Amino acid sequence: MVDESARNAVAQRWLSAIAAAGFVPGRRARVLRELQRLLRRLESTVAGEPFDPAAGWRIGARLVELRMAGPKVIGATIRLLRTELTELLAGDVAALGVRVDLVLEQVNNGFAAALRDTAMAIAEDINRSMRVTWEADRSVLHHRWQHARLHDPVTGLPNRAHLRDVLRRVTADGSGRIGVCLLRVDDFADLSDALGHAHGDDLLAAISWRLRDLVRSWSATARDQAARPEADDRYLLAHLGGEEFALLVIGTTGAHQMVKVAKLAGLALRTVVLPSVDGYAPRMTASAGIVEAPIAARPDPEEWLRDARRALAWARGDDAGGVMVFEPGRARQDSRRNRLAAAMPVALDRGEFEPHFQPILRLADRSVVGVEALARWRHPREGLLSPAAFITLAEQTGLIRRLGQSILEQACRQGAAWRAEGRHLTINANLAPAQLADPGLVAGVADVLYRTRMPAGCLQLEITESAVVDRCGRQLDDLAALGVRLALDDYGTGYASLRSLARLPVTTVKLAAELVADLADPGDAAAAAIVKHTVRLCHSLGLTVIAEGIEAETQHARLRDLGCDLGQGFLYAKPVDPRHVDPFSRRMEPPSE
Known part of the structure; x- marks a missing residue:
């Protein structure tokens, strides 16, 4: 708390300094009261938190308003207050000194600006009655405009x-x-x-x-x-x-x-x-x-x-x-993703997205019982793109529903064509979480089945384990009532509990590729035990088990011996376009030694 008598003494010395520097307008008692008020504002500005020296600008302008506008007045004010204001306030002298200098800098700027504005106002009054040269004023105005443009x-x-x-x-x-x-x-x-x-x-x-x-x-x-x-x-x-x-x-x-x-x-x-x-x-x-x-x-x-x-x-x-x-490399990846995201709507209109099919085999005799439709983008410049390049983009841009519907319709149309040729294959297609959240999903699937003449029982939709946490209302039940089969994809690495597995209207469980990969090591007894008990559990619930990601004969043999029903993976075939599905034949023989 600043002592009032000390403040009054500083204000009196401030008045004396101004009087010595120039003319003091009006009664000195009134001017003294104004200086006391300005001094209080200076104290609060220097000591305030957060510190904002901008108040000093207004104090400098106030001196001009009080007609204490002589050139020597501001100099006398700065010299006196730089010493007196620091001594008046209690605290760290060095820190207070920095703040006082910043505030007094704003006082000086405000004084100069107000003095300039006052001069310009007087000039405008004069120019109403006579023509004068504006070269100097134009320079000032240009400087102010430049400052405003750049700050x-x-x-x-x-x-x-x-x-x-x-x-x-x-x-x-x-x-x-x-x-x-x-x-x-x-x-x-x-x-x-x-x-x-x-x-x-x-x-x-x-x-x-x-x-x-x-x-x-x-x-x-x-x-x-x-x-x-x-x-x-x-x-x-x-x-x-x-x-x-x-x-x-x-x-x-x-x-x-x-x-x-x-x-x-x-x-x-x-x-x-x-x-x-x-x-x-x-x-x-x-x-x-x-x-x-x-x-x-x-x-x-x-x-x-x-x-x-x-x-x-x-x-x-x-x-x-x-x-x-x-990082330039990451920036190039971002630019590529942005270009692909911008091209996706037009690519959907042009029909550049198409399903490629990977066979699903019965492990016991290697007979082909179905195929999984996997989305591919036949890009005119970048060639054939895998889902890793565009599925996340489709989800981020809200195009995943339209893309999923397009792939589903093409896959069902191809499945119906194979059936007409005597190839009765189950068509597996993936449903993204965003599609499951679409209230029009069931009606859209029913419409596709009707227009493609694909039997509902020959279509199996794969859902991720994350969909188990939020079943999206009655969507899964309604799909099952439609006659469509449901498969739980990537089982064993996500959210699905045993209780939720029993309650879901699924007919098939697909073991995650991570579980299958561990079976490549014949000595990994723990991996075999996990798969064995998972298969037994699913069979006890009446569920068919598919193993995905099979890449070696060792995995095929162990999965078959552990009771797994079906399998798919690069061991048998990579996903190919419909023109090359015929070589799958009805039975996939083991590779020749």
């Missing part, structure tokens, strides 16, 4: 346009290394909502001042080490809009330096003091995306921001508060 109005930091200008200048030189770090405050919208949207700008201002302090400390260290004033130019902090900030570092030594910069910035944001929410003090975290390289390797300034944004997206996708460095 963010909320934080006062350089904006995206400013950062691009600097990148263009730096990359034009072509020598050395630089690093760009994009910082994005995690869950900023939620945090702003919790604190109240009215505090959103205040929160951004607090973030910017904390990052400013960090950059100032780096610049001071670099300046001391290099003994050169231009070391200040190594760092640029910019506000790109919303909750996104950027740090440009010139003269980096490697990506490790930028990772350290990002982590220090993240730690700095954690120290920003935020208002409590329901008695809890929230904390901020930030994700960071980094690009660091020799300038000669990246002459295009736009590449730096584009690739830093890619790395930021990776960091935000992995975990809150993460830091990721740009």
Whole structure:
């Protein structure tokens, strides 16, 4: 608490300094009261948390409003308050001195701006009655316009346009290394909502001042080490809009330096003091995306921001508060996925997706009893693509239902054609979880069966174990009532419990390839025991067991001896298009020695 008498004494000395520097308008007692009020505002600004020196701007402007606008007034004010204000407040003298200097810098800026605005207002009054030259004023206005164009109005930091200008200048030189770090405050919208949207700008201002302090400390260290004033130019902090900030570092030594910069910035944001929410003090975290390289390797300034944004997206996708460095290989994979995702709707229209079929055999005599339809994309440029290249994309883009329906219809149409030729094969097709969640699934399957003349009992739909956790209402029961058979895919590695297995309307269980792979080792008794008891359990429930992923004769023999009913895998055949299914014949012989 500042002593009132001490404050009054400082205000009196402030008035005397102003009087010595120039004209004091009006009664001195009134001016003294105004100075006392301004002094209180200066005290609260210097001691306030979060610290925001912007209030100094308004105090400088107020001096002009009080007509204490002589050029010597601001000089006398700065000289007196730099000493008196620090002594007036209790606390760490060094820390208070830094804050006082920042506030007085804003007082000076506010005084100058208000003085300029006042002069412009007077000039406008004069120009109503006479023509004057505006060359000087146009220069000032142009400077103000340039500043507004290149700086963010909320934080006062350089904006995206400013950062691009600097990148263009730096990359034009072509020598050395630089690093760009994009910082994005995690869950900023939620945090702003919790604190109240009215505090959103205040929160951004607090973030910017904390990052400013960090950059100032780096610049001071670099300046001391290099003994050169231009070391200040190594760092640029910019506000790109919303909750996104950027740090440009010139003269980096490697990506490790930028990772350290990002982590220090993240730690700095954690120290920003935020208002409590329901008695809890929230904390901020930030994700960071980094690009660091020799300038000669990246002459295009736009590449730096584009690739830093890619790395930021990776960091935000992995975990809150993460830091990721740009990797060209991963970026190429992302670009390929994006191209494929953009092409998928048109590819579906063109019929580029088709089923390939893999035979399902009875292990006892190797007779072919069915086939599994597996989606393939016949891409005009990339050739035949496996599901690994596009199934996840289809799920992410919401095209999985349309894709699944297309593959199902083509598979049923092919199955009906084989039946007409006397080949009575069961057609297995996969159902994605998104398809199971579709209320129109059962009607769509029924429509496909009707239009393709495929008997319902000859179609077996495979569902994943994750569907067991959420049965999607009556979907599975309705499919079973339709006459379609259901198979539980990848059993043994997921969520299905024994109780849920007994209650599901499935007729078949497909052992996961991971269980089958362990049978390749004849000495793995544990693997054999697991498969043996799983097969017995399924048989006790009246379920047929299919083993998938069979690649060796050893696996075939052990599965057959353990009582497994059916199998499929590369040992017998890879998935092929319908034109090559005939070579499957009715019985698959073991490979010749």
